[in-house]
Structures are given as C-alpha cells and as structure tokens.
Amino acid sequence: MAKLxxxxxxxxxxxxxxxxxxxxxxxxFLFVFAGVGAAMATGRLAGGADSVVxxxxxxxxxxxxxxxxxxxxLHVSGGHINPAVTLxxxxxxxxxxxxxxxxxxxxxxxxxxxxxxxxxLTGCGGAAVPVHALAPGVGALRGVLMEAVLxxxxxxxVYATAVDQRCGSGxxxxxxxxxxxxxxxxxxxxxxxxxxxxARSFGPALAAGxxxxxxxxxxxxxxxxxxxxxxxxxxxxxxxxxMAKLxxxxRGEASEPDFFRGVLGELxxxFLFVFIGVGAAMxxxxxxxxxxTNSRQQAGGNxxxxxxGQALVVVVIATAGFHISGGHxNPAVTLxxxxxxxxxxxxxxxxxVAQMLGSSAACVLLRWLTGGHVAVPVHALAAGxxxxxxxxxxxxxxxxxxxxxxxxxxxxxKILPGSGPALTGVLVGANSxxxxxxxxxxxxxARSFGPALAAGxxxxxxxxxxxxxxxxPLAVLVYECLFMPxxxxxxxxxxxxDQDA
Numbered sequence: 001m002a003k004l005x006x007x008x009x010x011x012x013x014x015x016x017x018x019x020x021x022x023x024x025x026x027x028x029f030l031f032v033f034a035g036v037g038a039a040m041a042t043g044r045l046a047g048g049a050d051s052v053v054x055x056x057x058x059x060x061x062x063x064x065x066x067x068x069x070x071x072x073x074l075h076v077s078g079g080h081i082n083p084a085v086t087l088x089x090x091x092x093x094x095x096x097x098x099x100x101x102x103x104x105x106x107x108x109x110x111x112x113x114x115x116x117x118x119x120x121l122t123g124c125g126g127a128a129v130p131v132h133a134l135a136p137g138v139g140a141l142r143g144v145l146m147e148a149v150l151x152x153x154x155x156x157x158v159y160a161t162a163v164d165q166r167c168g169s170g171x172x173x174x175x176x177x178x179x180x181x182x183x184x185x186x187x188x189x190x191x192x193x194x195x196x197x198x199a200r201s202f203g204p205a206l207a208a209g210x211x212x213x214x215x216x217x218x219x220x221x222x223x224x225x226x227x228x229x230x231x232x233x234x235x236x237x238x239x240x241x242x243m244a245k246l247x248x249x250x251r252g253e254a255s256e257p258d259f260f261r262g263v264l265g266e267l268x269x270x271f272l273f274v275f276i277g278v279g280a281a282m283x284x285x286x287x288x289x290x291x292x293t294n295s296r297q298q299a300g301g302n303x304x305x306x307x308x309g310q311a312l313v314v315v316v317i318a319t320a321g322f323h324i325s326g327g328h329x330n331p332a333v334t335l336x337x338x339x340x341x342x343x344x345x346x347x348x349x350x351x352x353v354a355q356m357l358g359s360s361a362a363c364v365l366l367r368w369l370t371g372g373h374v375a376v377p378v379h380a381l382a383a384g385x386x387x388x389x390x391x392x393x394x395x396x397x398x399x400x401x402x403x404x405x406x407x408x409x410x411x412x413x414k415i416l417p418g419s420g421p422a423l424t425g426v427l428v429g430a431n432s433x434x435x436x437x438x439x440x441x442x443x444x445x446a447r448s449f450g451p452a453l454a455a456g457x458x459x460x461x462x463x464x465x466x467x468x469x470x471x472x473p474l475a476v477l478v479y480e481c482l483f484m485p486x487x488x489x490x491x492x493x494x495x496x497x498d499q500d501a
Contacts, residue, residue: 147220394467
C-alpha cells in the first residue's frame with residue numbers, strides 16, 4: 001500500500017496544482033448548483049421532493065451531473081468534487097495531504113457560492129435551499145452509519161472502476177460513479193438524505209442557516225470513504241504480486257490470497273448491492289404508507305424507482321467486481337458459472353456463503369438504521385399467483401439474466417466489449433418491472449434471503465431458490481450447447497479465479 005504523502009507548501013505555486021484546485025472549485029460549484037437546484041425544483045412541482053417521483057428526479061439529476069463533472073475533471077484534478085473522495089484517495093497516497101487540504105477548501109467554497117447564488121436567483125432566500133436532514137426515527141448514530149455505508153459504496157466504486165487499471169472501464173468509469181450516486185440517493189434519501197459528500201451538505205446548510213446534525217454529514221462520509229480506500233487498496237488492488245495457480249476444486253484454494261480476495265469481494269459487493277437495492281424498495285414502501293393510497297399512479301412511480309435502483313446498482317457492482325471475483329453477487333450466477341466450468345465448485349460454495357452473509361448483514365443493518373419503523377420488504381407472490389407459477393416466472397427471469405450475461409460478457413464474439421454489466425443492469429431493471437405482477441422477479445436467492453431473515457417472513461421462500469437455481473444453469477447449458485461456437489468453448493475461469501494446475 002502506498003504511504004501517506006504529506007506534500008509541501010511549494011505545491012501551491014505549481015501551475016498544475018493551481019489548475020487542479022481551480023477545477024475543483026468550478027466543478028463542485030456546477031455539481032452543487034445542478035444537484036441542489038434539482039432538489040429545489042422538485043419541491044415546487046407536484047408531489048414535491050419527498051414523493052417517490054420527486055426523489056427519482058433528484059437521483060437522476062445527481063447521476064447525470066456527477067458523471068459529467070467527474071469526467072470533465074478527471075484529467076485536470078481527478079474530478080473529486082467531494083472531500084470524502086479526496087480523503088479516500090489521500091489515505092492510499094494518491095494525492096498529497098497538502099493538496100488535499102486545498103481541494104477541500106475549494107470544494108467547500110464552490111458549494112457555498114452555488115447555494116447562495118441559488119437562494120438569490122430563486123428570490124426565496126436561504127430558507128428555500130433544502131438541507132440534508134435525518135428522517136424521523138433515524139437518530140444521529142444511525143445517520144452516521146447510513147452515510148458511512150453509502151460513502152463506502154461510492155469510494156469502492158471509484159477505486160474499482162476509475163483507479164484500478166484492471167477494470168478497463170476507461171471513460172465509462174465516471175458514468176459508473178454517477179450511477180452509484182443515483183442508486184444511493186434512491187436508497188438512503190428518505191432516511192439520512194444520502195449526502196455522501198460533506199461539501200454537498202455544507203453549502204445548503206450555510207445558505208439556509210440550518211446546522212442541525214451537520215456533523216453527521218462529515219463524520220459518516222469521512223469514515224466510509226477512507227475505509228473503502230484502505231480496504232480496496234489493501235485487499236483487492238494488484239500491486240504487482242504473482243499468485244500461484246492452484247488445483248481445481250481443492251480445499252487448498254482457501255489458503256491463497258487471490259481466493260480470499262474473491263470470497264471477501266463477494267461478501268462486500270453483495271452487501272452493497274442488497275443494502276442499496278433493498279433500501280430503494282424500503283423507500284418505495286415507506287412512500288406508500290405515507291401516501292395512504294394504492295393508486296395505480298403511486299404504485300407505478302414506486303415500481304419505477306425500485307427498478308431504477310436495482311438497474312443502477314447492478315451496473316456498478318457488476319463492473320466493480322468483475323476483475324475481483326467475477327461480480328456474481330448471486331448464487332444463481334455462481335452456480336451457473338460452475339456449470340459452465342468458469343469457477344470451481346469449492347469456490348462456488350464459499351461464494352454462496354459470502355453472498356448470504358452479505359445480504360443478511362445489509363438487511364439487518366437497514367432494519368436497525370431505520371429504527372424498525374420501515375418494514376424490510378420481502379419477495380412475495382402476487383395475488384392469484386401460486387407457488388408453481390412463481391417458480392416458472394423465476395426460472396424465466398433468471399434464464400434471461402444468465403443468457404444475457406453469456407451473450408454480452410462471456411461470448412468472445414460480443415459486439416460491444418465492456419458493455420456487459422450495463423446491459424445486465426438494464427435487463428434486471430426491466431425484469432423487476434415485468435415481474436411485479438408475478439413473483440417480484442428476484443432472480444437471486446441471496447437478494448431474497450436477507451430480507452426474509454430480517455423480516456422473519458419465510459412464506460414461499462423456497463420459490464426464490466428453486467426458480468433461480470433452475471433457470472440460471474439451464475441458460476448456460478442452452479447457450480453453450482446451441483449458440484457458442486465449439487472453438488469459443490474454452491471454459492476459461494473468470495477474472496479473480498483460480499486456474500487449473
């Protein structure tokens with residue numbers, strides 16, 4: 001791991017440093033102006049920022065502006081626009097502490113000016129500038145933990161898709177960072193506000209003169225960000241070491257660092273996937289309870305928000321984890337890869353254990369963070385849909401998922417290399433919408449197990465094991481037997497996994 005780089009005050013006179021600090025000021029100004037402006041706009045429109053539609057609009061605005069600003073500043077300053085990102089990179093020596101301090105000052109100044117300008121332009125004064133606040137029932141400690149987890153997921157994605165050269169995402173990295181921000185806003189917005197950025201919280205607080213719980217939005221992100229940097233750099237970053245090739249399916253695999261990284265990667269990635277995905281579903285269910293309505297319009301908006309959250313987080317997690325463990329986060333994917341000879345059965349078993357633990361921990365933490373006031377939603381069969389019909393639906397949905405994974409990631413003839421995770425996420429979102437009137441479209445036993453454990457509701461839980469574990473491997477057998485050219489059936493192990501001796 002790189003050591004902390006202190007830097008020197010002479011950096012301030014360097015032209016490159018001056019350009020970078022100025023870029024952080026401008027980029028943060030533009031990011032906060034668009035993000036806070038979107039929140040103010042939704043507050044004036046029908047439904048307001050507290051509605052699911054309003055929250056989705058805010059999440060989408062943050063997704064877009066983060067992707068653009070990070071991309072615009074990547075070659076100048078790194079496009080941090082966030083003190084948590086700056087500190088998260090400083091702890092692994094990727095930026096000096098002296099420059100980090102200048103970056104943070106520029107970010108705070110840019111955010112403050114953006115919010116003061118918004119208050120002036122709207123003619124409503126600082127009172128109209130929305131500030132991050134904890135929801136009723138969410139205490140300060142829960143807010144800190146929520147922000148720490150959300151910021152951890154943000155920095156983990158930054159390291160995996162923008163810092164780690166093995167990812168190969170290139171110019172797509174900033175987009176993936178924007179996607180995880182949008183997904184986190186959907187998941188954590190109604191609870192802690194999902195700031196993930198002390199500068200994003202500081203500017204509105206200054207303009208509005210509201211400092212209640214402001215420390216939460218510093219402590220949480222400044223814990224979660226650096227922690228993610230240390231974890232990724234220490235456990236998953238390739239620093240030039242060479243791992244021994246191990247025998248297929250042998251318990252000796254468990255003692256190898258590469259194996260440990262893969263299993264731990266699945267644990268962390270599944271935790272983040274479920275935390276954000278289930279958090280988005282809890283947001284929608286809480287909106288239903290507040291609205292006291294079952295109208296089709298309300299239900300449609302909630303379903304869209306949940307599907308969007310699932311799609312965004314799948315895109316980011318699959319991309320971030322591909323070079324570490326394959327980015328399965330799903331026992332059905334793991335079993336299917338084993339059937340196709342892309343992962344050993346021994347590793348598969350430990351992957352599934354890690355996935356179950358990650359999902360369970362995420363749901364238990366969500367239940368605690370929300371104080372038990374928002375129920376953890378479990379997958380359930382729709383009215384009139386029996387267990388057999390539910391199994392068939394899950395088989396079809398999971399078949400489509402693994403078919404797309406094979407066609408867009410594993411098949412060497414794929415048309416758009418590197419787009420597989422994005423296409424997989426799009427399909428998951430589409431299936432989530434299509435499955436709402438059937439089985440809920442779990443496609444993932446771990447995604448169903450965690451909520452069932454946290455809620456203590458095991459009704460028809462077996463459906464969400466039998467269906468995915470039948471549909472996934474079936475898709476692999478069909479694709480490899482019927483569509484994969486014989487010359488392409490190499491059965492090579494995926495990145496982060498052991499080779500045959």
